[in-house]
Amino acid sequence: MKEHIDNLLEKYWEGESTLEEEKELRFLLSEVQGYESAKEFFLGISELSQLEGKEPVKPIVTLPFWKRTWLGYAASLALFVSIAFVVFQHQQQKAKQEAYEQVVAALSLIQENMQKGSESMEVLRELRHLQTPINLFDIEQ
Template identity: 40%
Template sequence: MKTRIEELLEKYWEAETSLSEEKELRKLILESEGYEKEKELFQALGNFRTEEPQNLSIPKTKLRRINSTWISWAASVAILLGSFWGWRTYEQKQAEQAAYEEVMHALALIQTNFSKGKQQMQPLNDLKYLNTTNQVFQMDQKTKQ
C-alpha cells in the first residue's frame, strides 16, 4: 500500500495523475498512518471545494431605460421629415422634367418654322443659280427711271 501511495504521490507532484488516481490517492492517504503533510493538504483542498465564498455578489449596474414614448415621437418626426424631403425632391424633379419638355417643344416649333421659311426661300435660291436675279433687279431700276 505504501508503494502505491508513493507511486501516486510521485505522479501527483509531476501533474501526471488522472482524476480517478487523485481520488484513490486522497482515500489511501486519509486511511493510512503517516503522511501528515499530505493529509493536511488534501483536507484543505477538500474544505476548499466545499466552502462557498461569502459576500460575493456582482454589483448590478443601473440600466438606463429610454422612455418608449420619446422614441415613438422621434421616429414619427423622422418619418415626417423624410417624407417632406422626399416629396420636395420629387416635386423638384417633376418641375425640371416639365421645363425640359417645354424647352424641347419650343425648339421643335422653331425648327418647324425655320424649315417652312427655308422652303419658302427655295425659289429665290433657284433664281441665283439661273443668274436672273440681276436682270430682274435691273429691270426694276429701268422702270423706275
C-alpha cells in the first residue's frame, strides 16, 4: 500500500496524475498512518477549494457622527473657498480688461487732439511765410 501511495505522490508531484488518482491519493492518505506533510498539503488544498466559492468579506468602516459632520463642514468650506477664489480671479481679470479699454480710449482721445493741434499749427506755418517779404526788403515803418 505504501508503494502505491508513493507512486501516486510521485505522479502528482510530476504533474502526470489524473483527477481519479488524486481522489484515490486523498482517500488513501486519510486511511494510512504517516505522510503527515502530504496530509497537511492536501488538507490545505481542500480548504482552499471550499473557500473559492465564497466571496471575501469586506469590513465596513463607519466613522463616528462627530467626524462625519466635521468632514461635511470641511468639504463645504473647501468648496466655498474654491468658488470664492474663482469668482475673485474672474473679477480681477474683468477689472484689468476694463482698465485696458479705458487706457486705449484715453490714448485715442489724445491722438485725435494732437492731430487737431497739428492741423491748426499748419495754418501758423503758412503765416510765417508772409513775414519773409518784409524781411527781404528791410522796410521799416
